[in-house]
Structure formats: structure tokens, C-alpha cells
Amino acid sequence: MAGGMFIFSAVDTQAKFLTDTLHPFQIVWFRQLGLVLGLVFMLSYHGASILRTAAPGLQVLRGAVAAGSATLFIFAVSYVPLADAVAVTFVAPFMVTLMGALILREPVGMRRWTAVIIGFLATLIIIRPGTGAIHPAAFLVILAAALFAVRQIVSRALAGSDNTMTTVAYTALVSVALLSVPLPFVWQWPTEGWQIALLISMALMAALAETLVIKALELAQAVVVAPLHYTILIWSTFYGWLIFGDLPDLWTWVGAAIITATGIYTLNRERLAARKPPQT
Structure with missing residues (x-):
């Protein structure tokens, strides 16, 4: 997961750089094309057996939300500094909790609900709507984070039936x-x-990062590896400063720190809840 986040930050940096000259749809298409090139290699090595799936509907859903999430994010970073956009994506773990409670009927206690509310309020600290501090395109990042959360839930569901390559x-x-x-x-x-x-590099690196994240979710519970998602802010801030000369302001750091703390707390509560023995 840590390796995937490191590589994804490099992919995002290359994508943002390309938005000055190419349309975001074209950039996202090349980004996902790297997965297709990897698929051609996998088919030549493993054969068509890797296309056998026990859950075709979930696989199609994951592909659709992956395309939507990447597209919204790249549209957003063409206007928003990279580190700021990445900080807003940290609402994804809270959305996983919210979706788990509303859709999957998972039990969520008062402490976790409080953490979710604080996390969303911290997102408002970063965006500061109405002040002009951040471009309104930052709200596209929230939609991208929601689709990323859906993708995480689908990945967890698929881990029990399909392998990473499928x-x-x-x-x-x-x-x-x-x-x-x-x-x-x-x-x-x-x-x-x-x-x-850059297009070739972005495509190949995106394929590698995607594989690493899926493999991480196969090998360990999401609540164990998900906190490592926050390391992407370190690399995105570094690349944003190095390539674009952008650094987050104080309030972005404050909001990101609150989101990170509450996000890790939420994930820890989920881990503790998963360890509890079933009631008899």
C-alpha cells in the first residue's frame, strides 16, 4: 500500500503537468491504457483464465467507478494545487464508514460517527467555501473521493472470490x-x-500502483493497510513544491492533520470492532 501511494503521487504529478496541453479525458484514457497493456502481457503468460470471474457485475462496477474517480480528480488538479487536492481526498475513509452503515448496514458507534462529522468539517477548513481560498473545482475531488470509497468497498468484496490479476x-x-x-x-x-x-510513464506507473493497492487489500484487511493512504500527502506536497512551486497554506495543513487523525481513529475503531467475538 505504501509503495502504491508513492507511485500514485508521481502519476498524479505527471497528469497535472499534462493538463496544460492535453484534455483531461485523454490523460485519464492513457492512464488507464497502462492497465490494458499489462492485461495483454498477462493474457500471453496466463491465458484467458484470468478473465474468469465469480462476480462480473462487481468487476464492471469497479472499472466504472475507477474511471469516474480518476477523471474527476484529474479535472480538479488542472485547477487546484496537487497537495490541496490530495488532502481533500482523505475524506474517503469517512465515506467508507458512511457507506458501510447506510448500504451494508454495518454497526457504527457514536465515537466513529463523531469522527466522521469532524472529518467532514475539517474538509470544509481546507476548502473554505465562499472565501475563494481554493478553486471550486476542489468539490470535484470530494466526488472523486466518494467513488474511490466505492472502489475500496468493491475491492474488499472481490478479494474473497477473484485474484488480483482478474x-x-x-x-x-x-x-x-x-x-x-x-x-x-x-x-x-x-x-x-x-x-x-510522460504519457507512457504515467500509464505504466499507474498500472503498477493499481496492482500494488489491490494486492495489499488481498493480503490484509482494509482497516490495517488503509492508514498508509495518508502517506500520499507527503509525496504530493514534495512533488507539488518541486514541480509547480506550490505549498499548502496553514489552514490546509490544519484540516489535513485533523482529517488524518480522525481517519486513523475511525480505521482503528473498525479494526477493534472486527476483532470482537460474535454475540451468542
Whole structure:
């Protein structure tokens, strides 16, 4: 999970850099194309058996939300500093708790509900709506985080039936198929060598990061590895400063610190709840 977050931050940096010259739909399409190239390699090595799934509906759903989440995020970072956008994505664990309670009917105690409320209030500290502190596109990041939370829940459900390669395969096929629909209307041929190099690098690195995250969710419970998601802020802040000269302001750091603390608390409560023996 830590390795996946490190690589995803590099992918996001390359994507933001490319938004100055290419349409976000095209960037996301190339990002997901890396998974398709990996799928071609996997098919040549493992054969069509990796396409056998016990849950085709969930696989299609995961591919769709993966495409939607990536698209919204890249649209947002074309306007919002990278570290600020990443800090807002930290609401995803709270959304997992919220969805688990409302959709899956998982029990959630008062302490975890309090942590969820505090986490969302901290997000408002970062965005500060109405003040003009951050571009309104930051709200697209919240939608992206919601889809990321859905993807996490689906990944947990798939871990018990399908292996990592199968999930990567369907995520690649579904996301690229959906993103290919608007592509002809926004396509621009890359004219510079650096554009081509960044597109190839982004595609390959995204494929690797996606595989690492899925494998992490296979090997351990989400509540164990999910806190490592917060390390992406370290790398995104570094890349944002190094490449774009952006640094989060004080209130963004305050909001991010509150979200991180409450997020880790929420995940720890989920871990403790999972350890409790069933009532008899």
C-alpha cells in the first residue's frame, strides 16, 4: 500500500503537468491504457483464465467507478494545487464508514460517527467555501473521493472470490471502454517528445500502483493497510513544491492533520470492532 501511494503521487504529478496541453479525458484514457497493456502481457503468460470471474457485475462496477474517480480528480488538479487536492481526498475513509452503515448496514458507534462529522468539517477548513481560498473545482475531488470509497468497498468484496490479476484485467477493460466514448471529441495528437514520454510513464506507473493497492487489500484487511493512504500527502506536497512551486497554506495543513487523525481513529475503531467475538 505504501509503495502504491508513492507511485500514485508521481502519476498524479505527471497528469497535472499534462493538463496544460492535453484534455483531461485523454490523460485519464492513457492512464488507464497502462492497465490494458499489462492485461495483454498477462493474457500471453496466463491465458484467458484470468478473465474468469465469480462476480462480473462487481468487476464492471469497479472499472466504472475507477474511471469516474480518476477523471474527476484529474479535472480538479488542472485547477487546484496537487497537495490541496490530495488532502481533500482523505475524506474517503469517512465515506467508507458512511457507506458501510447506510448500504451494508454495518454497526457504527457514536465515537466513529463523531469522527466522521469532524472529518467532514475539517474538509470544509481546507476548502473554505465562499472565501475563494481554493478553486471550486476542489468539490470535484470530494466526488472523486466518494467513488474511490466505492472502489475500496468493491475491492474488499472481490478479494474473497477473484485474484488480483482478474480485478486488474476487468478494471482495465471497463475503464478504457467507457473513457473511449468521449475520446474522439477531445483527442489531440502529442507533438512533443516529453508529452509522449510522460504519457507512457504515467500509464505504466499507474498500472503498477493499481496492482500494488489491490494486492495489499488481498493480503490484509482494509482497516490495517488503509492508514498508509495518508502517506500520499507527503509525496504530493514534495512533488507539488518541486514541480509547480506550490505549498499548502496553514489552514490546509490544519484540516489535513485533523482529517488524518480522525481517519486513523475511525480505521482503528473498525479494526477493534472486527476483532470482537460474535454475540451468542
